[in-house]
Amino acid sequence: MSSIAARLIPTWLRQYQLTALPTDLVAGLVVGVLVIPQSLGYAVLAGLPPVYGLYSAIVPVLVYAWLGSSNVQAVGPVAITAIMTASGLLPYAEQGTEQYALMASLLALMVGALLWIAGRLKLGWIMQFISRGVSAGFVSGAAVLIFVSQLKYLMAIPIAGSSLVGYLSTMQRYASQVHPLTLVIGIIAFVLLVANRYASQWVWRTWLSSSYAKWAERLFPLVLLGIAIVLSMLLHWNSLGVATIGRIPQGLPSFTLPHMTDLQEALKLLPTAGLMALIVFVSSSSVASTYARLRGESFDANHELTGLGLANLSGGLFQSFAVAGGFSRTAINADSGAKTPLASLVTVLVMIAALIAFSNALAPLPYALLGATIMASIIGLIDIATLKSAWQRDRLDGASFLAAFVGVLIFGLNTGLVIGLMVSFASLIWQSSKPHVAIVGQLGGTGHFRNINRHDVVTFDNLLMLRIDESLFFGNSESVHHRILNAMQQYPAAQEIILIMAAVNHIDLTAQEMLSTLNKELALQNKRLHFSFIKGPVMDIIGQTPLISELSGQVYLSTLDAVDALKDI
Numbered sequence: 001m002s003s004i005a006a007r008l009i010p011t012w013l014r015q016y017q018l019t020a021l022p023t024d025l026v027a028g029l030v031v032g033v034l035v036i037p038q039s040l041g042y043a044v045l046a047g048l049p050p051v052y053g054l055y056s057a058i059v060p061v062l063v064y065a066w067l068g069s070s071n072v073q074a075v076g077p078v079a080i081t082a083i084m085t086a087s088g089l090l091p092y093a094e095q096g097t098e099q100y101a102l103m104a105s106l107l108a109l110m111v112g113a114l115l116w117i118a119g120r121l122k123l124g125w126i127m128q129f130i131s132r133g134v135s136a137g138f139v140s141g142a143a144v145l146i147f148v149s150q151l152k153y154l155m156a157i158p159i160a161g162s163s164l165v166g167y168l169s170t171m172q173r174y175a176s177q178v179h180p181l182t183l184v185i186g187i188i189a190f191v192l193l194v195a196n197r198y199a200s201q202w203v204w205r206t207w208l209s210s211s212y213a214k215w216a217e218r219l220f221p222l223v224l225l226g227i228a229i230v231l232s233m234l235l236h237w238n239s240l241g242v243a244t245i246g247r248i249p250q251g252l253p254s255f256t257l258p259h260m261t262d263l264q265e266a267l268k269l270l271p272t273a274g275l276m277a278l279i280v281f282v283s284s285s286s287v288a289s290t291y292a293r294l295r296g297e298s299f300d301a302n303h304e305l306t307g308l309g310l311a312n313l314s315g316g317l318f319q320s321f322a323v324a325g326g327f328s329r330t331a332i333n334a335d336s337g338a339k340t341p342l343a344s345l346v347t348v349l350v351m352i353a354a355l356i357a358f359s360n361a362l363a364p365l366p367y368a369l370l371g372a373t374i375m376a377s378i379i380g381l382i383d384i385a386t387l388k389s390a391w392q393r394d395r396l397d398g399a400s401f402l403a404a405f406v407g408v409l410i411f412g413l414n415t416g417l418v419i420g421l422m423v424s425f426a427s428l429i430w431q432s433s434k435p436h437v438a439i440v441g442q443l444g445g446t447g448h449f450r451n452i453n454r455h456d457v458v459t460f461d462n463l464l465m466l467r468i469d470e471s472l473f474f475g476n477s478e479s480v481h482h483r484i485l486n487a488m489q490q491y492p493a494a495q496e497i498i499l500i501m502a503a504v505n506h507i508d509l510t511a512q513e514m515l516s517t518l519n520k521e522l523a524l525q526n527k528r529l530h531f532s533f534i535k536g537p538v539m540d541i542i543g544q545t546p547l548i549s550e551l552s553g554q555v556y557l558s559t560l561d562a563v564d565a566l567k568d569i
Contacts, residue, residue, distance in 0.1 A: 010066055010341075013342075016342070023338065025343075026337055027333050027334075027338035029347075030333075031074055031338075031347045032351060037222065037370065038328075039351075040053045042374070045146060045149065046077070046083075050362075050370070055320055056076060061074075062348055064344070070291060070292065070325070073333075074347065075284070079142070080139065081322040083413065085107060085276075087272075088107060103265075105321065106258035110270065111277045112312030112315070114273060114274060114277040115306075115312060119304075125301070134401070137402065137405040138279070139283070141406070142413055143382045145163070146374065146378045150371040152371070153367040154186030154187065155178045156182040156243060157178055157179075179242070182366070183368075186371060187372075192224060196217055196221070197379075198379075237364070237366060245363060245366075253318040253319040275418075287326075396427035397424075399423060403423035405420075433476045435480060436469040439452050439466060447558070462494060464498070471505045472514075495527050497528065497553075502535075505538065512547050532557070532558060532562045533558055
C-alpha cells in the first residue's frame with residue numbers, strides 16, 4: 001500500500017479484523033434505529049424541520065468515522081448543540097425556514113472551522129481549563145432550558161425565549177390557549193418514557209431477565225413512536241388539532257452553500273460559534289476519552305479536534321446543524337458491541353434508508369411525542385450528584401457549578417457559560433494567590449521534614465524552616481512575603497531562615513524581587529536567608545540574578561544539609 005493511500009485510509013480500517021464485523025453490524029443497526037426519533041426531536045429543538053435531524057446524522061457521522069479519534073463514539077445531533085443553535089439563531093427565526101436552515105448550516109461551518117483550526121494549532125490542552133463544575137453546571141442549566149422549551153409541543157402554544165425568564169413569561173401569556181388533546185398525549189408519552197428510563201427495574205425487570213429487560217428498555221421509545229403513528233392515523237389526530245410533523249422530504253441531503261448576506265452577519269455569530277466549538281470539544285472529548293480508558297485505547301485531544309472540525313465543516317455543506325459526540329448514543333453503541341467506527345457507517349445506512357423508504361411513514365408522528373422524548377432524555381443531564389460532591393469536597397468548584405447553572409437560566413447559554421468560566425478562573429486565581437506556607441520541623445532522626453501542626457517533629461531555636469507549596473509569581477508573592485514575616489514574629493529567636501523550595505516550579509520576576517527584598521530585610525535584622533531543594537529549571541532562571549549573588553545565606557542541596565550546617569551556629 002502506497003504512503004498516500006495509507007494516509008487516506010484510517011488505521012482502524014487498514015487493521016480491521018473480520019471477527020469484529022458481526023458486532024459492528026448489530027451495534028450500527030441498533031443505534032441507527034433507536035436514534036431516529038431522537039434525531040428528529042433534536043432538529044425541532046434547534047428550530048429546524050425534523051428532517052434536518054436525519055440530515056445531521058449522515059455526512060458528519062461519515063466524516064467522523066473516517067477521521068475521528070474514537071473507535072466507538074457516536075457523533076450526531078445532540079441536545080446541547082441543538083439548543084445553542086436555537087439560541088444563537090433566535091434573531092433569524094422570523095426569516096423563514098429556508099433562510100433559518102442556511103444560517104444553521106453556516107453556524108455549523110463556523111464551529112467546524114474553529115475546531116479544525118484549534119486542532120491544527122494543537123490546542124487540545126484547552127480542555128484542562130474547563131473545570132468539572134463549569135461544564136456540569138452549564139449542561140445542567142441547558143438541560144433545564146431544553147426541558148422548559150419543549151413544553152410548547154406538549155401544550156401547543158408558542159413558547160419562545162433564550163432564558164428561563166423568557167420561556168416562563170411567554171408560557172404565562174399563552175397559557176389559556178393550551179390544546180387539551182395535545183397536552184394529554186404529551187403527558188402520557190412523557191410519563192411512559194420517564195418510567196421506562198428511570199424505573200426499568202420495576203417496569204421490566206420484575207418479569208424479564210436482565211438482558212431482555214435492557215433491550216426492552218432501549219426499544220420501548222421506538223415502539224411508542226410506532227404506536228403513536230398508528231393511533232394518529234386511526235384517530236385522525238391531525239384533524240383534531242394535534243400538530244404532526246407532516247410530510248418529510250424524501251431523499252438525501254444535498255450540497256448547499258450556506259447563505260451569508262454580508263460579513264457582519266457571520267461576525268455576529270462568531271461568539272456563539274466559539275462557545276459552541278468549546279462545548280462540542282469538551283463534551284465530545286469527555287465521552288471519547290472515557291471510553292478510550294475503558295477499552296485500553298489511546299486518546300489524542302488534537303486528533304479529536306480535527307475530526308470534530310471536519311465533521312462539522314462537511315456537515316455544514318450538506319444541510320446539517322452543529323453535531324457532537326452523544327452521551328446516550330455512544331453508550332448504546334458501545335454496549336451493543338461496537339468495536340470500530342464501521343458501526344457508525346452502518347448507522348448512516350439506517351438513516352439513509354429512513355429518508356428514502358420510510359419518510360412518509362413518519363408524517364403522522366405528533367410533535368408532542370418528540371417533545372416528550374427530548375424532555376425524558378434530558379432529565380439525566382441535570383447533574384445534581386456533581387453539585388453535591390463539589391459542595392462537599394471543593395466549594396470553589398461548587399460555586400463555579402452554581403454560577404454557570406444560574407447564569408444559563410437567567411441570562412441564556414452563552415452568557416451563562418462565560419459567567420461560569422469567569423468564576424472558575426477567579427477561583428483559580430484566588431487559590432493561587434494564597435499559597436500554603438508551612439513551618440516545618442525534622443521528623444525524628446530522619447531526613448524528612450513535616451508540618452509542625454500535623455506531626456510530632458523536632459525544631460531548633462536558631463532555625464526557622466518554611467516550606468513553600470506553590471510556584472511563586474506576581475499573584476502570590478506579596479502573600480508569601482506576609483506569611484514569612486508573620487512566621488518570623490512567632491519565632492523571633494530564629495536567626496537562620498530556610499525556605500524549602502521543593503514544590504516551587506517557577507519564580508517570576510516579581511517573586512524574585514520579593515525574595516531579594518526579604519533578603520535585605522533579614523540582613524538589617526542580622527538574620528540570614530537560605531534556600532534548600534531548589535529544582536534545576538528554577539535555578540537556571542535565578543542562578544545569575546541578584547537574588548543569588550546577593551543572598552545573605554546559602555543554597556543547600558537538601559534541607560537536611562541546611563539543618564546539619566546551621567543548627568549549631
